[in-house]
Amino acid sequence: MHSASTWDPHQYLRHAGHRTRPFLDLLARISELPNGDRPARIADIGCGPGNVTTLLAERWPTAHITGFDLSPEMLALAEKEYAGTTAGGGWLDFRSADAAHWMPDEPYDLIVSNAALQWVPNHPASLPLWIEGLTPGGTLAFQVPANFTSPSHALLGELCETPQWRSRLGDHGRRYVHILEPDDYLARLVGIGCETDTWDTTYYQLLTGEDPVLDWVKGTALRPVLTELADDSAAVHEFLAQYRDLLRRAYPPGPHGTVFPFRRVFAVARKGS
Template identity: 75%
Template sequence: MHSDTAPARPPAPAPSSAPTWDPMQYLRHAGHRAQPFLDLLNRIPELPARPARIADLGCGPGNVTALLAERWPEAHITGFDLSPEMLRRAGEEYAGPTIGGGRLDFRHGDLAHWLPEETYDLIVSNAALQWVPGHPGSFGPWINGLRPGGTLAFQVPGNFTAPSHRLLAELCDTPRWRDRLAGHGARYVHVLDPAEYLARLIELGCTVDVWETTYHQLLTGTDPVLDWVKGTALRPVLTRLGDDRAAVDLFLDEYREALREAYPPGPRGTVFPFRRIFAVARKEA
């Protein structure tokens, strides 16, 4: 990283607190990002009704929502997301009838306030709840919105102490960036330990399966870890810096330097360990 003695830039006007998302950047690592959802999907039990009614919370660009339609082709599946960019991409690529007689649609939804407006057989969320402060407080209303025998299932990243995130938080808090970015690199304090998720879901009367996995992902290309975080963890920072191209380039140069040291490339690519936390909670039938 560059020296902390560099002069601080003046604060910029604050944009919307919600990050601006780039679906194409996010999808650059679609295979690695989808694998945890596939592993979650394999642990979801059979649903109580056919055709099933399914909600995907934080559907993003819709690529994993479409995987739900492969598992339950007759289901009516609705993806909810806060990002207009993600919803536009999802709607263009996936909305409409499915080959099994079901359908996919996508709606605006803020997960911090989302409540079921109808009865669901499955409420699922893939790598989204980490953005929602206090999301465990919604488990009760979400489970109440399930049909008896229905399931709440989610996975969240659990890698927020990893170098990728620790270095980002440290850089945002250096004198050069503190006035503009303090807190924007450390917004992932909302994830609980697996045992806490287990305890909360058991208290709600569910049969619960909670586990964690660390994926040792082999990323290829130039600065692949930086390319990865540009699609997720860096979104609040890039949104905050907005159209200040000089600031964006300077910040990325400093962060790239730190990531290269933390994640040196090997002969076949760069190993990027990524811990994930999973929970599958089945409501009493």
Template identity: 75%
Template structure:
């Protein structure tokens, strides 16, 4: 069986559903309390920034902030670079290569935010103490992760990867990146670090358009490890996508206004106590 590898990313595929993907971040952003900058520009880290479109939204809330987006994908960082530079409010955005699995802050931050990234990091709660320690007094750690790994889209993918036809090629890739906690677990762990914590979940009832829209959606995220594993075999890649597409069509039939695709998201905001 192949050794799992980091997935390659396609920023343009990911951004095809940017409206739906960005909505949870807006909801997260709206619940983040005021930052403790106190007369100076806020210092913000966006961990797992992807193509940078969400990073840029931070400037609407903190126009003069100094913001750094971190990601381990060269393709995503290349796309994000178009957002880099001075911001209209007098702040700045830059992007750097880093892996959330071992990122340790090298300076104090007023806000560390991570949007739909930590599900790729096994045991990411182990990093919470170091991240909270790096926050300025009154600073905030805010995160959002998908919580839909038992939904048909992912259950079907797991089952298909585990069939005799695909087990040796992609079996381990189907389940490798399911690393999220329940809301109450985030609440317990972050409260245990001395933070004022708010944790919740929301299921968005998304209406997707186009032909095979659920397949198009997962091509930007959950399918990336499988597409990476099959990158050198176009025939196998086509066969796998065809089988998965047919199963998704049965699980998510189109309706008169589009295809309904429920998507559960998990949120947590932890505010470090003031000094």
């Protein structure tokens, strides 16, 4: 979200099943919200194309839910597909906002973020302010990718730093590594008076198709590189060919597909009532 990259929501959604599973695991650990007899107020920071934001409406059908994202491409698809009255009589809308500067402008019962805060260098400093913006007993819940030392990301960073690409791409392959470990999030959130649950999970994802790991990262980690090279199709083709060959060696296909381990860090913090 905190990036000038051009996003492709359709490429991102090509692996929607695997990308949605961690959000479902996060959602399962969120207890009921302190909204009483009124509809819950929920914010989704870095909502992307809105496909997981709608899962919040299924869990809290009368809620007013707002998805925030910086990408015009993502917001356009989210608004087209999901904005308006929900099946349970709630309301779902979307607004442009940068997570690096977003602050609650009203009390929220739940602030949630799914695979977005890794793009936001200052997000740990924002946690106390987001907690302050919750209603008493409200919840902050998020998950972030934690696989930045895995071959897919390490190889991308190394390729960007080779003599051929360094002057054009600089640190584009590594600039989004801004997450903490579960114990660090736990200490920060408990320190501001929250009842907190943090954990990590490694998903052993079985991807199919030709060069599936390359196809995966085209929707996420490669976006800054593809944006930077967008006006030079020959450079895009050459970079992708070099990166593809590295990924083929790092993630060889097996008889049932290509195993792509993916670690994620989760935190659910409930504000004192």
